[in-house]
Amino acid sequence: MASVAALRALRKRISPSFTSRIIASTSNSRSISTLVLAEHQGGAIKPQSVSAVKAAKSLSNDNPISLLLAGSGSALHEAAANAASCDPSVSEVLVADSDEFSHPLAEPWAKLIHLVQQKGGYSHVITASGSFGKNILPRAAALLDVSPITDVIEISDPHLFVRPIYAGNALCTVRYTGAGPCLLTVRSTSFPVPPILADSKSNEAPITQVDLSTFGEDSVGKSRYVKHTSQDTERPDLGNARVVVSGGRALKSAENFKMIEKLAEKLGAAVGATRAAVDAGYVPNDLQVGQTGKIVAPELYMAFGVSGAIQHLAGMRDSKVIVAVNKDAEAPIFQVADYGLVGDIFEVIPELLEKLPENK
Ligand SMILES: Cc1cc2nc3c(=O)[nH]c(=O)nc-3n(C[C@H](O)[C@H](O)[C@H](O)COP(=O)(O)OP(=O)(O)OC[C@H]3O[C@@H](n4cnc5c(N)ncnc54)[C@H](O)[C@@H]3O)c2cc1C
Numbered sequence: 001m002a003s004v005a006a007l008r009a010l011r012k013r014i015s016p017s018f019t020s021r022i023i024a025s026t027s028n029s030r031s032i033s034t035l036v037l038a039e040h041q042g043g044a045i046k047p048q049s050v051s052a053v054k055a056a057k058s059l060s061n062d063n064p065i066s067l068l069l070a071g072s073g074s075a076l077h078e079a080a081a082n083a084a085s086c087d088p089s090v091s092e093v094l095v096a097d098s099d100e101f102s103h104p105l106a107e108p109w110a111k112l113i114h115l116v117q118q119k120g121g122y123s124h125v126i127t128a129s130g131s132f133g134k135n136i137l138p139r140a141a142a143l144l145d146v147s148p149i150t151d152v153i154e155i156s157d158p159h160l161f162v163r164p165i166y167a168g169n170a171l172c173t174v175r176y177t178g179a180g181p182c183l184l185t186v187r188s189t190s191f192p193v194p195p196i197l198a199d200s201k202s203n204e205a206p207i208t209q210v211d212l213s214t215f216g217e218d219s220v221g222k223s224r225y226v227k228h229t230s231q232d233t234e235r236p237d238l239g240n241a242r243v244v245v246s247g248g249r250a251l252k253s254a255e256n257f258k259m260i261e262k263l264a265e266k267l268g269a270a271v272g273a274t275r276a277a278v279d280a281g282y283v284p285n286d287l288q289v290g291q292t293g294k295i296v297a298p299e300l301y302m303a304f305g306v307s308g309a310i311q312h313l314a315g316m317r318d319s320k321v322i323v324a325v326n327k328d329a330e331a332p333i334f335q336v337a338d339y340g341l342v343g344d345i346f347e348v349i350p351e352l353l354e355k356l357p358e359n360k
Helices: 004-018 047-057 074-084 106-120 131-144 254-267 275-279 310-316 345-355
Strands: 034-037 065-071 090-097 124-128 149-152 154-157 160-165 170-175 182-186 207-209 243-247 270-273 300-304 321-326 339-342
Touching: 034 047, 034 106, 034 131, 047 065, 047 124, 047 182, 065 074, 065 106, 074 090, 074 207, 090 106, 106 131, 124 131, 131 149, 131 182, 243 254, 254 270, 254 300, 254 345, 270 275, 300 345, 321 345
Parallel strands: 034 065, 034 124, 065 090, 090 207, 124 182, 149 182, 243 270, 243 300, 300 321, 321 339
Antiparallel strands: 149 160, 154 160, 160 170
16 A cells, blocks of 8 residues: 555656746746735634735745735624734734625625725735635636636745646646736645634734725625525534544445544544535535545545545645545555555444544
C-alpha cells in the first residue's frame, strides 16, 4: 500500500511537468492593499475568513488589510468587534449594515465589493474558497471587469499564484496580468490558522461604517431569498474539523449511515460523504467531500466503504492521516491511506462503536 507521503512525493514530481505558466510583463512594484471579504456567524468571524487574512498577509510585508463584513443587526457588530482583533495585521474593519445583506444573495454582495473596491482602490480582493465566496467573487469580478483566480493554494508573489487543476492532479502557476484589482478565492486548508482565542484583544483595528448612500435599491437583481435550511447539529463544521469520518455508497441506506454519525459523535468528528452516498440520498449534499463538494484537510480522515475515486481524493488527499476501511484490497483509497484495513464496514464500525469510549 502506497503511503500518503509517497503519493504526495509523486504529485510533486508530476506537477512541474504539468505546470502551466501564463507569463506576461507585469511589474510587481504596484502598491499592495487588500480587501478581505469575511464571513461571520453567531457574532464571530468564521475561521475560513481568518485563513483568507493569512493569505492576504503572504502577498507582501507592507500590505494594509481591510476586512469587510456585511449583514444587519447586533450579530454583525459583535462579529466586527471580533474581527477587529482576529489578527494584528488587520488595519481596519469595514462594516456594511443593511437589510440588503441579511442573506448571502450574490448580487448585492458583489455590488458591495465593487463599491468598496472603487472607493478604497484595493489592489487585491480575497475571500475564502467556499460556496459563499465562489458565489459572490466572480460576480464582483464581472462588475470590476477583471478575471478572478479561484482556489489559490499558494501565493508566490503579489501576482503569482498556484492553484490545483485536473481535480488536484496538477498544479497550475498563474501570473495575474490584469490592469485592475486582482480577485482571489483561497483554499483555507492551504492557509491554516490556529483557533481564535475568545479573549484575544491584542491590536484592535478601527471599525468603520461603509457609506451605503450611493448603493441604490435595485441591487437584489434576479434572485430572491426563499429560506435557509441547515442540519441542526452540534457536530464540528466539516470544513474546519480536526477529525472527519466519511462514508460511501457501501453504507447502502440512510439508516445504515447513522453508524457513521454515531462514530463521528464518539470521536467529536464531522461527518463527510462521497457523492455516491449523497446522490443515493443517505445524507444531504453539504456533507459531500471532493472536487464538487468540500475540500478538507483534517488531522484525521476516516473513510468507510469509500472507493477513492479521483474526484473524492481531490477533497481530502491533504488530510494529515488517512484511515480507510474497504472490503476490496485493490480499492484506490488504499493508495493514499496511511492506515488501511481490508474488511467489512458492517463488522468494523459496530466493533469500533463498542470499543471506543464515549465522547472521545
Ligand atoms: C464531474 C464529477 C465530479 C465528482 N465529484 C465528486 C465529489 O466531489 N466527491 C465524490 O465523492 N465523488 C465525486 N464524483 C463521483 C466519483 O467519481 C465516484 O463515483 C464516487 O466518489 C464514488 O463514491 P463511493 O466511493 O461511495 O462509491 P463506489 O465507487 O461505489 O465505492 C464503494 C466502495 O465501497 C466498498 N464496499 C462495498 N461494500 C463494502 C462493505 N460492506 N465493507 C467495506 N467496503 C465496502 C467497495 O469495495 C467500493 O470500493 C464526481 C464525479 C464526476 C464525474
